[in-house]
Every structure is written in structure tokens, then in C-alpha cells.
Amino acid sequence: MLKEISRKNAIHIMLVYTGGCNGCDIEIVNAVLSPFYDIEQYKVILTWNPREADILAVTGPVTKKMEPALKEIYAAIPEPKLVAAIGSCAINGGPYANLGGDLGSSDQIVGGVSKVIPVDANIPGCPPRPEDVLQAVVSVVPLLAKKR
Amino acid sequence: MRNMFIFMLKGAYDNIGRIIFAKDRKTSIQMRNKILAGQVTYPKTVNEDACIGCGACANICPVDAIDMELLKKPVKITKSYVKEKHPVFNPLKCMYCFQCHDNCPIFAFYGMPAAIHPRHVGDFDINLAELLQQPIVMKDKKEIDAIVALLDEKAKKLMTEG
Amino acid sequence: MADVDRKDRAEVEVPLGMVHSALLEPFRIRLFVDDEVVVDAEITYDTAHRGIERMMEGMPVQKGLILTERICGICSHIHIWNGTRMVERGLGIEVPQRAHHIRVIGNEMERLHSHLLYLGHAFEILGHETFSMRCFMFREPVQNMLFFLSGNRVHYTIPVIGGIRPRCDIDKDKKQTLLAMLKSLDEELKAFGNRVINDTLIVSRIKDIGYLSKEDAIKYGALGPNMRASGVNFDWRIKVPEYKDNFDFEVIVREGGTVLDRVACRLFECLESIKIIKQALETLPDEEPINVGYELGRMGYSTSYNEAARGEIYDSCSLDDLGRIQSYINRTPSMSSLSAMEVSCIGDHLTDATITIVSCDPCLTCTNRVTVVDENKDKEYILEPEDIRRLARRKI
């Protein structure tokens, strides 16, 4: 009971950029730092320490160089944790994985985040608007509270 | 240093108001309510009025992010052409390559705003019946053929026979 | 980069990144410090390498140009514009003047939002959260303008071969709204700039650090505002006809070469950008924004230079008979600016080094292209800064 309330009332979010074009990253930064959006009013606090995080927001198609780092960071987060894949790159690899068609996709990327770590929420857009990100984060919080 | 002092005095006045009365707050309350109620929706991606239901966008899309769905009520566009299907866009699959936009005949043949745009199609008025009467402005024969190949049978007839 | 005698003095290495609050983008900085004073620095950026140029090989050019936009989410417009411009130049495609104006508007808005983002990021690194948020507050109207103009806040996808996508055309209403938005932004920015330049604590923090001399700026290839802040007077906009023939503006040059100058340079450039957008809106010709009557075909090697928010950008490629891309090359300013920062943070405190590196406005996603595969040895290695300099072709 208290556990659920406390989890709903303080959420720490950590961002990891895995080689996207920066578009998604900037929009998340906007959601966090722009007073117009202000993520903190939804009780979500930005952190840069995996030990503190509850939600891991990942953007970009995971490049091969970033794959081990992403895995390690995910492992460093104590349960309960959620992963949000933000932007079409993080969902399915975006143009880097799909645009090539017959020519094949880029051989420098692994693809969507779900190929590396389990994903709980997908936020579509290229990039998603800050309000999309905020709404998605707000709507996954009950999931977080319910975990173990 | 003197400037700094002036700023501090002025700032003290402003900021006391801000701290106590939340003066000149920039956070959008409207957006806050929308987000808390879960009402943020994806922007409009298909302009129904401008779409002729030709299926080119669905055929070109490399990741099948567009489905052509049957309209409950077919729309009559010209004397001989009735629109029966319309595109439905799925943002979770899309990778925003703009192929649908660039191959939509409305844009490609006439240089008008396309009826589909994966991000936000925009608001504009278009008179389809009139537009379709005009000659195609695109010059490149190869390109025209490539796009016509994407259209479904009925639309192909409409485009090639006018 | 390091002299030999520095080696003896360096005590320890402090690696930062790839995931780090100051960097935002994934890259690695290794700082070699002697009691927290930086003796040498190594910046490695290959983590965001997605092989875009490689992917474009053989793609139809219209499709490939979409990919250029995804090189970067900050200067997305300049990439697609410069790529499109390169193809148009190569094939001799006529572009309506109206489209040129709107492309310029897009680029200047991009410069505005990019510089404001830079300021916001720099203040965040300085630990000044309030001013960082103020910058993002000023940036919000710019983003709204861009959304209003193009239907997206980041990737606007304005240019297409032959002109602009009609979605992004500017009608009368749009023009009035944009002008009104610009006016209030102009006033707010001037007041804010005044406040920052007079803030003793901030100025004392950025005043004497990150010094890059004019010689070093040229030697290491700093570009854009970084080079102009070190006293090099060059801006591609005075050579590109789209700008040169139509608009009046000043090139901001400062002599100091420190972080303060780089910050100030961008602040003033914002005001110039507003000026250009206003002129472009007011002189917008009345015509169709796109010419679809062109034919694609074989194109010889074509190039295009332009001025992105961060400096010189270069695109080149050739097309085969079916209009497919052959050997696309895209060269972006961040890469060579970053190698200049490797020298300019030497001698500063560790905490100052991060703001120095950030002060060149590094954007890594475009920079990640220097992994070279040596097929004989069957292993990957990274080009040294010296090699980059050798390979980079700059003609100023």
C-alpha cells in the first residue's frame, strides 16, 4: 500500500542515448528543462545515476558500440524498473534499420531497443513531441507501482 | 559589479512575487490537464478531403505502416470515380521516410500538399474534382510511370485517362 | 597532440562518458589530469556511428536525401537542404525563389533553436539550472514557429528536390503570426543577453577558460562560431547566393577565443538570425513554392557548401542513370571543432574542461563517420586527429 503510493509519488528517470539523431534526445531534454512542459510537476525527477533510476528512457537505434553499455546500465538499475523506447528508432530501428530495403539495413546498428533489453513502453514519433513523452511516462507509472 | 547590483535589486522584487504567488508561470496548465487525463493524441496524418483513396501510399510504404480500410460510406469524387478506401496510419510501425508523402499523386503530380504526412498533415483546403481536371505538371516520365504502377486499378484509370 | 614532456606530468586519467550528464550524446572524453588540471585530452566519438553514407549507396536520390536529415536532429534542415541543393546544382534544376526564401527561413530558425539549445546546455553544465531553463523557455516559441511552419518540431523535412514540400509553405496568416512571434523573441533575447553578460559569477566562471588562439583555430580546424569567436572572419553565408543576394546581415566576429566569446558570439548570432528571418518573410515572392517539372538522371560529381548552425557543412555525390546515389559524402563541422577543443581545454580545471568542450557545441551524431576499416589487416581502427586534419579538405 505505502509501497505503491511512494512509487507513484517519486519517479526517477534516466536517459540513455544510443546513437539516434539527437532529435528525440532534444525533445526529452525539452520536456525536462523547458518550464513550459516541466516534467517535475508529474513527480518525475531526472537523474544520471542508474542506481537511482526507476525508468530508463532509451532513444535511438542501438549502435553496436552502445549495446554493451546499455546492457550494463540496465543491469545496474535496481528492480522495479521500466524501459521506455522513445522514437521510431528505438522502437524498430527507424530509417537506419528499415529504409535500405533491398540494399539491406545499416550494419552498424543492432536495431530497436527491444533487441537488447526488455521494453515496457513504446512512444512513437520522429521525434515524439514532449507531450507524448510526458503522457507516456505518466501512464506507465501505475505499471511501476504494481511491480513486486 | 554595479550592473550586477541593479539586477539583484530588480530580481529580488520579481522573484519574491514568483516564489510566493507563482507569478509569470510559464508551465502550460492546459497541457498539464491534457496529459493527466491521457488525452494527448497523435497529430492528424491523413487529410480525408484531399485523399483520393488510390492506395499509392500503402503500396510504397516499406514497413507496411499504412492500411487501406474500406470506407463505410464511399465518397464520390468525380463523375466517374468513387473513393472506396482510405489510408489508416500506424505510427508504431512508421519510420518517417516520407515515401508515402512523396508518392502521393496529389503532391507528386500536381505539386499540392499531399493528402498524407507522417507527422502532421496540416490544414488546407483543396478542391479535388477541380484539381483532377488539370494536366499533370510532373515532367519525368519514369517517375510518373513508377507512381502510376503503385495506384490501384481504378485510380490508375482515373490518372491515365483523366 | 600532447608534447612528450606532458606525459611525465600527467598523473591519472579520468574518463567521462559515454553516458554522462554533461555530454548528452554518447561519446567518450578521456581527460589526463595532474591534480585536476587537464594536461591532455582525447575525445573519441564513434558510438553513434550508423553508417548513413554507406546506406545511401545505391538508393534513389529522393529517398537518400531523407536519410541526410536523420544525420542530426538539431541541424536537420541544413543537411537535407544542402543535400538537395547539391543535387539541384548538379542537375541544373530550377528552384523558385519563394522556395529559397523558405529554406533560408528554415535554416535561420534552426540556427536560433540550435544556439538557444547550446546556451541552455552550457548553463546546465555550468550548474545554472535557472538560466538553462530560461533558454529553453525562449526556445519554446522557436520550436512552436517551426511546428507551425512545418508540422514538426525537430525534423521539418522542408526541402525536396525542386523546392519545398508544400506543407511548409507560408501563407499570409502564417507570415503575420511568425512576425509577431519573432518580435517578442527579439526583445526577450536582448534583455536576457544583457543579464547574462553582466552576471559576475557566470562571467568569472567562463571568462578565462578554454582559450583557443586564432592560429590554433585555423590549425585544428575549428569551424563556425567557434572559429569566429577566435577572430577568424569567415561565414559561408557571405558566399552562398541564397543568402548573399537577398539579405543583409553581419558576421559576428570576436577576438577573445575563450568560452565567454563563444557564448557571446552565439547570443549575437541569434539576433542576426532574427533579422534575416524578418527580411525573408517580408520579401517573400508570390509564386508556387515547388517546381515538379524536372527530370532525374545521370549526374556528375556535384558539391555544395553551406553554413550550418555550427559551421561549414559539405555534401557531395554523383548519380547514376536511374538517379541512384553513388558515393555520398557528408562532412560536418562538429568533428573538426571537437579536435580544436582537445587543445583548448588543456591547462584548465577538470570541471572547466567539460564546459570548454561543450562550448564548441559538439554534436556527435553527424560526427561519427571516422571508423576506417582496413581490409588487409581485417580490423577496425580510428583515425587520429592528425589523420582527420590530413583528410579534411578546407578551402578558406
Added chain:
Amino acid sequence: MEAKEFVLTTIFIPVVAFIVSTWIPGIMRKIQARIQLRIGPPILTPGFWAVLKFIYKERIEPVSPFPRLYHSLPLIGLFLMFFIILLTTPAWVDVLGLTTLVAVAGLMKVEEMLYIFMGNLSRSIMSVRMPYPDQVKGAILKGNARRFFEQVSAIRTFKLISIGSFPLYIGLFVPAVVTGTISIVGVAVYQGFNTTSFAISDIFSLKPLLWSIPGVLGAISYFIGYLVILNEYPFSIMHTKADVIEGPTLEYAAWARASYYLMREATMFVMSSVFVTLYFGIPPVLGWALIPHVLLAMILPVAAAVVSAFTPVLTFKQIYPLSLGFTALGIVGIIFAIL
């Protein structure tokens, strides 16, 4: 009577301090948010719910040479803080002879030193351990020792202790010089505090030290020292986000993180409470007089929130002169007091 009051104080005052301190980060954050023209988090979120949430998180073994020691450090800090506030209560007068300014100063020094230990014991993923093959990348300086962020900040803490906390000690000793006693309660008594019976109405008859020239100068020094010991902006070089992210506390997870949060919150409150005792002459006592004490103890956090909203993080280049400047200010205060 004496014994009963002693036991009650010992239990009740730390509990009050604990409860009040969980509000402080939220209040500070709210003030900053208002200055930044946004709504900001609810007041209980950063200090209370966050702590509770961390307690319910999965326990993870920290990456550290001595995990147990590492985890126990914030608990030690928490304990130290409650000890300090007890030392300032009249009920503890003459217990072990510890209720002096010297003892408080000493304990605060220990509190600062904890960060050195924390820094040396933590090995987070964020710096050296990040999986990236950069040692083959060709820097000329090969084979150097590699330092974790936490160790960098341990060094910074050391520098801060040696010079940055001068203002705090000056701020602690100005009252001693003015009043001629190093007993904390003695300082309060000098300002008109009555140890045997003290009611709310008596507050207006106090003559706070703050209303004198040495008092003001001492208070300014104390405030700067307060910022330094809390590592609050602009003195947050030890855990600045710009390079070392969070410094010594990077590896704390779950309940250990909760205890670190509590330690920090307790420090915020207790240091401010000591200030109220010394400069307003109202020590924490049982009864209604505790309310004005707690309210006044919000002054320093609120001021810290405002200052930190308008300052960048300073490097040692600025910290040394600033710290020395404010120390000098405190010394001027002492000179005034002697005159």
C-alpha cells in the same frame, strides 16, 4: 524530573528533526521551480516519497571494496546529525561536557570526512567501468592510472574541508567570542534564553545576536559555510553534474540511498537549527517553543534555495577567494565583537 526531561528530549527532538527534515528538499525545490517559472514537484516528493520509494527497491550489492562499510557511512552521518542537535538542547547541558561549540565543530568535520570515505569506496559504472574499448584508441599517454569519478570527488571533498569550511567555523565562533562562552546553551542564555522555563511569549523579550554587527557578519559566514557543508550550489564542485555526476554517492541504491537522502536532509535541518540556537537564542526545547525554532530553521534552506537558483557551480579558482573572503568577513565580525 531532570531524567524524564532528558529521556523525552532525546527521543522527541530527533523525531521532530527527522519529520521536518523530509520536507526541506521539497520546499527548496518548489522555491527554485517557482523562480524558474514552472510548477515543480509536490513538496513531499523529493524528500519523503523518494526516500520511502528507495526503501522498497531491490537491494543491490554496491560495487565497492568494502560494501558493508560503504553502506553504513550514511547511517553514521545520520546519527552524527541527531547527536549534534541533541547537544544544543538545554536538557543535555553538561552531558559528558560535550555541549560546546568545539564539539559541534568537531562532529561536523567528521560528517564532512564521511564523503572522503564514500568516495574512496565506490566504483560506479559511470566512468572507468563503462564498457568502451578506449584504451586501445591511441591516446599518447598510455598506461596511466584511471580514476573513478568518486575518487575525483573524494579529492575535492578534501580540498573543500581544508579551506571551504573555514567560514562555517568562523560562523560558529563569532557567538562564542561575543558571549564569552563556548557552551551552546550559554550562548542562548546570553541572548535572554531562560533554561528553566521558556514559553512562546518569551521570544519577544530575546535579544538575538543577529541584530548586531558581529552577529550579521558571523551569520553571513555561517550561511556560506552552510552551503559548503551541504555541497549546495555554488559550492557543489564535489558532486557537480558537469563532470563527476553525483560523486561519492553514485553507488548508493535502494535503502542505502534512502539513508543517504535522510542524512543529507538531516544535515540541512540540523545545521540550520544550530544557527537558530546560536543567532536567535532559541534552542530546541520540548514544548510550544519548538515551533518558532523549527520555523526559523527554515530560513537557511530557503536562502540556500534562492542562492543556488542564481549561481553556477564554482571551481576552486573561485572557491578559494570566496571562502577566504567570507572568512575574512567573519574575522571582521570577531574584531567588532572584541571591540
